[in-house]
Amino acid sequence: MAERDSVSHFSELDDTSAAAYGQAVRLGRFDRAVIAERLGIPLRDVERAETVLHNLRLLQPMPGRREVLVPIGPDVAAADLVGDAERQIRELQQAVTSVRSTLISLLPTYFEGRRERNRLEAFDVINDADMVQSMIDEQRQKCRSEVLIVQPGGPRPAHALTTARGTAESMLSRGVRMRTIYQHTARSDLPTRAYVRDIVALGGEFRTCDELIDRMFIYDREVVFLPERSGGPDATPGAAIVREPVLVTFLCSVFEYMWNNGSPFTAESTKAPAVNDELKAAIVRLMVQGYKDEMVARRLGMSVRTCRRHIAEITEDLQATSRFQAGYNVAASQLLDLDRSAALGPG
Structure with a gap:
């Protein structure tokens, strides 16, 4: 047959x-x-x-x-x-229909398990500061091609710069590209300027912005460290480690946006410069928006005392006798125009 x-x-x-x-x-x-x-x-x-x-x-x-x-x-x-x-x-x-129906019935189990797996694999929230530092040190040693750093808060502490200098020298010597974004207020700090000058000489790159969202370290566009702040200001400092490719790509785009809108920081000399026009423009913008001195200082990464000194200089430059009059006189100045052009970033 x-x-x-x-x-x-x-x-x-x-x-x-x-x-x-x-x-x-x-x-x-x-x-x-x-x-x-x-x-x-x-x-x-x-x-x-x-x-x-x-x-x-x-x-x-x-x-x-x-x-x-x-x-x-x-x-x-x-x-x-x-x-x-x-x-x-x-x-x-009939067999195909039976198998398909049986397997389709597992879809809810699959998606629930995948959501749980993605949550575990995509994020690690570490509340132990020593463990966070250990994981950062490990990523620095493993980094192969590029590290992207966002450091808000104005000038860096001297002890932090000492540690950062050794780490940067090690990575740059391996051919790792290193880009760092500070706030404009870091430009007036002599230790930070000295650090920037030394690292730029080794191939590092720095830019500054008036405001930054938060601290962020990105290694090889694969792993991102973000501050963990869900516990409030008094909670133990921790970090969220992100590995999920879509989120990592998004955070890299956020960095590139800030980088493209930043100003190059080369620190040609060790002399502390006077407050620059970009910082003045940022202070004026926040003043016009109605922020108090304390909030302006916090957002721009400077002390309240330094912020008030800058505001006094700006008020004098605008020939005003009060913050209200200074805001009114802004319309006749070029400070906000400068701020808008700076926001376009380098060409």
Whole structure:
């Protein structure tokens, strides 16, 4: 049976076989000699046609006389020929439907598990400051190509700069590109300027902005360290470590946006500069928005005392006797125009 099915699978109804079938229908049986004479073809061609028709179930033995082949209707032959295949197809379709339904029923379990797995793999929230520092040190040692740093809060503490200098020198010596963003207020700090000057000489890059969102370290565009602040200002300092590719890519874009809108910080000399125009513009903008001295200082990363000194200088430059009058006189100054042009970043 298997051999017959294999042969019939490759049998094709050609013109000679079709003509022989027509003659068999007219005769009521398949008579090789008569069909060869009527069609005017060699007997061997009729024999080949008989084999084709038999394989296609169009010829079947007459009951009681198996040596005589009689023609069968095409619809009956088709049912006989493909019946088993159709049954198998139906069984396969039922099996596929059953398997699909069984597997689809697991979708809620899959998505719930994936959400849990993504949460565990994408984020680690560490509340132990020593552990956070250990993980940062590990990433610094493993870093292969690039580190992106955002350091808000104005001037860096001297002890932090000492540690940062050794770390930066080590990474730059390995060919790691290092870019750091400070706030404008860091420009007036002599230790920070000295640090920037030394690291720039080794290939590091620095820019400053008037305001920064928060501290952020990005290593090889694969791992991001963010401050963990859900516990409030009095909570133990910690960090959220982000590894989820979509979020890491987004945070890298945030860095690039701040970098493109920042001003290069090269620290050519060790002399502390006077407050620059960009910082003045940032102070004026926050004053016009109604922020108190304390909030202006916090957002720009400086002490309240320093902020008030700058505000006094700005008020004097604007020939005003009060904060209100200073805000009014801003309309006649170019400070906010400067702020808007600076926001466009370098070309």
